[in-house]
Amino acid sequence: MVKDIFAKKTNILLLIAPALLLLGIFVGYPFIKIIIMSLQKTDGLTPATFVKFDQYKKIFADSAFWRANLASLWLCLLAVVFNAVLGVFIAVVLNGLSKKIQKFCRTSYIMPMVLSVSVISQLWLAIYHADWGILNAFLHLVGLDCWQNAWLSNPHTAMVCVAIVGMWWMFGMDFLMAYSGINNIPKQFYEAAELDGASKFQSAIHITIPLLKNVIKTCFIISATGGFFTFPQVYIMTGGGPGDLTQTIMIYMYRQAFSNQRYGRAAAVALISIIETCIILFVLQKAFKLIKSEE
């Protein structure tokens, strides 16, 4: 009966039609609209005028865009290293420890993730505040007054501080995925390896990591895109400032749209960032494919 239904293409089309319709309305249409808007000059109220690739030319000529883009790519890299790689590493290490320690660490790592980003940002503001922040107070306490700093308004530390917040917030996600993945690996594999005299390190390298590859890939993708699209914590903590010191590509786009009232240019930035994300995902896919073919 079911087979008969799926034999007809019209039936399949009818069944997926609602989903396709929603996809078209909420993804397809806005995407096409962004492409059109990126070729226009518009403030959202006065009639839009087509300016061909003018918006792109102006964006590429703007040094602030390149700085923001570089900052976002840097955040993307840091998120991959300190969230995905570190998350998987800690999950593997933790799996070899006692259940009590596992439970404690698991809860600790996941806790930031369940907090609202507004709470997280306020919390870290209290840490970084130059006048009454916990970090400067601690440095004073241990006699390292010379290390005290205006953490979020110093060009050398501002972006690092912002990156730490994002990594601390989302670390639990990668850790949790890797940890769950490890727990799904049949125990017999480890028992067999133990009987063959394999050490814990060898088990991790030859059993855990290969069987966890798909999970690791997902962690990399989520971390990379999350890092690249960093926005809320920056918006709450510094608003992208002072000036453009902590401006990411998303903040740059937001400012173009809502501070400068240049919706066309903001759409062009959106399209550029979508293309960049596609490139990042393509590179990750290729890298994982390469590892697979080497195996």
Add this chain to the structure above:
Amino acid sequence: MKIKKFLFSMLIVAVLFSGTVFANGANEAQSDSQEPEKIVLHMLYNDTDEKVEDEMDYVMSRLPEVMPNVEVELDMSPGDAQSYETKVRTLIAAGGEDLDVWWERGGSWATPILNSNSALPLDSYLDESGYWNDVIPSAKLPAADGHFYSCYFEDISYEIMVYNKAIFAKYGLEVPKTVEDLKHIVEVLAKTDITPITVGAKDGWCAAMMIEGFAYSVDPKITKKIVDGEAKFSDKPYAEAAQVMKDLLNMNAFSKNIALTGISDAIPVFESGKAAMMANGSWAVASEAAKMGDDFGYFYYHVINSSDIDKYGKNIAGGVKQNSGFMVYSGTKHPKEAAELAQVAAELRCEYVYTKLGNPFTIYNPAKMGWEAASELAAPVEQLANDMTQFEFVYGLVRDVMPTAAGSAGVMQSCAKFMTNSSEYPISSFLSDMDKAALEE
């Protein structure tokens, strides 16, 4: 039998009850039909703090009495000016269904609204209603096309510095009139636990206001010249002002976190006596005088060159912001009533701040309006009200005079960044960014 009796009595009760209800309903319907139908107008207002909530409570309580034929549905929209203006633009772009009158924040925010003909010109209405007889002449500030689109109600704003008299008295300090005097005060206070100056530098415009204040002593028309394309930020007045600011930063005149201190953070620091001075606008004078009492004072920006001391307090940046106040949506179904609402709401708001709060910095002439302040004006408030009549030239960034939103944003961002006092952002880079902002399309 008993059940039958019970059911019968219940039926009678139900019939009597429904009869009464329907009879009342009919009476109500009859009385409703006798009352004239009220016109419903939607008004949008930016809920920035408790002060504006109180103002609008007063306006809403008085409106039925002044405009009995109109029912106003007020939407108090929270958030900063940017979020609020985004909402205004979105409502207009969506057809303006629930928008008849709104508080337009003015300046470059209003440009796309006026360019898209979304605001109703109020010229003829204001002429007919005698509005111009009630307000000061400087309130007659038309848009670029010569029309009037708003009923101004915000306080007339001047860039000033407020100070804590008690702290000054404690350290034997005098009101500074020159930058040298100011530096001396900073030098004294920097050695104490008190922050010499606080400013909402994160918001950009507060820092811009301060730099502009210093630049005015060199050339009061410099900002106007820049806006008109006749001068640059990198010219002498702003270059000298930026140097003064840099010197103050190097002298630890501000807290370490100054670049990330918003105006909402700076105000409590000053009011609690943790900072001796604060760069602010004159809109804060009445409320701070009420809060701080005799400890509160203000002064104008100091002259950079001591030889210009006779210019002190003569030319003050500020004034009335163009195209701000209550605007009427051009697509409103009730243009006449909406225009009247804009004028009445503006007047009631100003009446409230004058009569209840003792704030005279409105565009209305209290004597002509027959308003009386609830109590005597505080000394600094009275002083500023008198000084206002002596100002020779008023114009400034605080009025959001940059021609484009991108220009305003660029100026604010550059000023906020400059306040980091980073060696990687010297005066030359700052002025160059400011020049770039002025040229933004």
